[in-house]
Amino acid sequence: MRGFAESVMQGPRTVAEQVANVLREAIANGTIKAGTPLRQDELAEQFGFSRMPIRDALRQLEAEGIVSIHPTKGAHVARMDSAEISEIYALRELLESEALRLSVPGLAGAKLEEAEQVLDQIDAERNVGRWGALNRAFHLALYHACGNRRLLGLIEAHHNAADRYVRILLSNLDYRNRSQTEHRDLLAACRRRDGDKAVSILMQHLREGSETLVNAIEGDGLSRKS
Amino acid sequence: MRGFAESVMQGPRTVAEQVANVLREAIANGTIKAGTPLRQDELAEQFGFSRMPIRDALRQLEAEGIVSIHPTKGAHVARMDSAEISEIYALRELLESEALRLSVPGLAGAKLEEAEQVLDQIDAERNVGRWGALNRAFHLALYHACGNRRLLGLIEAHHNAADRYVRILLSNLDYRNRSQTEHRDLLAACRRRDGDKAVSILMQHLREGSETLVNAIEGDGLSRKS
DNA sequence: GCATGGATATAAGTATGCCCGTATACGCGC
DNA sequence: GCGCGTATACGGGCATACTTATATCCATGC
Incomplete structure (x- = not known):
């Protein structure tokens, strides 16, 4: 049976969401600095998952304006002037x-x-x-x-x-x-x-x-x- | 050599973007009605691509608020009251x-x-x-x-x-x-x-x-x- | 010596297949 | 007859493998 916290608090149900949360926090607290390229396979290895959920997470963060994605060029932490x-x-x-x-x-x-x-x-x-x-x-x-x-x-x-x-x-x-x-x-x-x-x-x-x-x-x- | 239009007009460079554009238009003009479930493999077959770019497209449309995605339940055209x-x-x-x-x-x-x-x-x-x-x-x-x-x-x-x-x-x-x-x-x-x-x-x-x-x-x- | 073109390497995009979660329906027990 | 549990089917999430595009570097020609 699933724990009470997860079932009630609607915690992250997919790997992509967990990855997105960790990355968001890491970017917010400065662990990952602005402009840093976010390589899919690099992150995949660090998190211990494949690139697919990482891709999803990056798209989600892009929608939030935290990272920028250029097709075939990859993602990097959005710089703000x-x-x-x-x-x-x-x-x-x-x-x-x-x-x-x-x-x-x-x-x-x-x-x-x-x-x-x-x-x-x-x-x-x-x-x-x-x-x-x-x-x-x-x-x-x-x-x-x-x-x-x-x-x-x-x-x-x-x-x-x-x-x-x-x-x-x-x-x-x-x-x-x-x-x-x-x-x-x-x-x-x-x-x-x-x-x-x-x-x-x-x-x-x-x-x-x-x-x-x-x-x-x-x-x-x-x-x-x- | 790539055509002039694509290279200058910054047209959709990935399949996911093309799919997103087509779906957005189809939803906007009523071809796909509100509440319609958007099955990944169904769309994949219709477009002639695999499910991955369709997934990406759906995530993008979700970010725009046009479709809703529930983990493990799939995507459907967002209903608005x-x-x-x-x-x-x-x-x-x-x-x-x-x-x-x-x-x-x-x-x-x-x-x-x-x-x-x-x-x-x-x-x-x-x-x-x-x-x-x-x-x-x-x-x-x-x-x-x-x-x-x-x-x-x-x-x-x-x-x-x-x-x-x-x-x-x-x-x-x-x-x-x-x-x-x-x-x-x-x-x-x-x-x-x-x-x-x-x-x-x-x-x-x-x-x-x-x-x-x-x-x-x-x-x-x-x-x-x- | 510089510029241009091509080859190679790197990384993202895409395809396919498998696994797991959820839903629904059927059956069994109360 | 009704309710609960289990089984099966449907569909999405994740992994692995392959393709394609772009950037960089080197070689060659001017």
């Missing part, structure tokens, strides 16, 4: 402010509690790798009641695409403190059902993130195009 | 109004000419199957100067996802005439660089489309969930 980061953040502003605006009036108390607990977890969490996921969880909890599942999907996709860059932000203690302050302000505005205020805090929050990130990336050698 | 149509149109309003707002100030005269020519083509076109593509081309031409390629990509993706439903609209002569009137109003506003007016016309245009479509679908038996 600062212009693309700006694009992603511009879209996040657009999508998330709309989601928040729609969500605030119908936001259940339970979700607000959940969001607050996530913020406490962020403060307590010492493992850098978890911050990205917790950050995403906080934001999505607030948007949960927006009533448009497709919108939520888009938002999640953009979080995934930018994840490894967001982690650059969150590894900076100074930014992290500012971010948490804004998060708590945002949560408070949601509690007061003050949608307009919440949206303006969110916009400010995202704009700061975007600027900090663009500066960080243009300072490094990360801004080379693929 | 009226709620999902509403979601897509809500997103189109959000994404396209932003794109238009950004694009209008920088819209080159050439693009405006191009858009007008597309409108003339729509009036002249007698082949129903081409209307969807022309409709998309018109809209994208106006958004072209928005400066955010990722935004344009999202808009195109949503056009693709809703394509077969938009065609229901466009096959209605009455709606098509109204739509063309609005298109020309929209184009005129863009020519005057009146971004606010253009956006409000666009919102009205999309809202009408959404309402017409939801009514059409709820009238039919198409609204069953998958």
Whole structure:
């Protein structure tokens, strides 16, 4: 009999999904750097599977915008220059402010509690790798009641695409403190059902993130195009 | 030596892409109806290829939201109920109004000419199957100067996802005439660089489309969930 | 000495076959 | 007669093997 966790949590049911999850995390936490070619048979040997599920996984990651695939040339981790980061953040502003605006009036108390607990977890969490996921969880909890599942999907996709860059932000203690302050302000505005205020805090929050990130990336050698 | 068309036009370079294109069109024009299971070996035999490129094509279409894949259960053409149509149109309003707002100030005269020519083509076109593509081309031409390629990509993706439903609209002569009137109003506003007016016309245009479509679908038996 | 053409190597695309999971139907037991 | 268990069939996931395309390097000719 299958374990309780697998049967309920709808865990990865195919090798391709498992591979995709491992690769996504490895790319997000920087183990595999931007621009790295992802050879099918190389990965196949490392994972201990054939190339087929690896191909499927790469296609899935391509759909998420994390890797690029050129026919007959193979896949490589998608490089992002600062212009693309700006694009992603511009879209996040657009999508998330709309989601928040729609969500605030119908936001259940339970979700607000959940969001607050996530913020406490962020403060307590010492493992850098978890911050990205917790950050995403906080934001999505607030948007949960927006009533448009497709919108939520888009938002999640953009979080995934930018994840490894967001982690650059969150590894900076100074930014992290500012971010948490804004998060708590945002949560408070949601509690007061003050949608307009919440949206303006969110916009400010995202704009700061975007600027900090663009500066960080243009300072490094990360801004080379693929 | 390879033909000129293939080498320059960047046409489909793999079988999987060709299959994906054919399937996308077949689904869009109703040849393959919503909910139809897409069996790998069945398609493989019909296309005369093996199941592998068909698998790749199905994954690609899944990423576009046109088909759904459940592990071990296979793929089927994604069903959309009226709620999902509403979601897509809500997103189109959000994404396209932003794109238009950004694009209008920088819209080159050439693009405006191009858009007008597309409108003339729509009036002249007698082949129903081409209307969807022309409709998309018109809209994208106006958004072209928005400066955010990722935004344009999202808009195109949503056009693709809703394509077969938009065609229901466009096959209605009455709606098509109204739509063309609005298109020309929209184009005129863009020519005057009146971004606010253009956006409000666009919102009205999309809202009408959404309402017409939801009514059409709820009238039919198409609204069953998958 | 440089450029161009061809050969070779590398890696992705494609084909085929097998295995395993899921669903459905039939039978047996209660 | 109804329900549960088992068996069989259908179909998708994965592996292995082969083909094709592209890039690089070397040789040859200008």
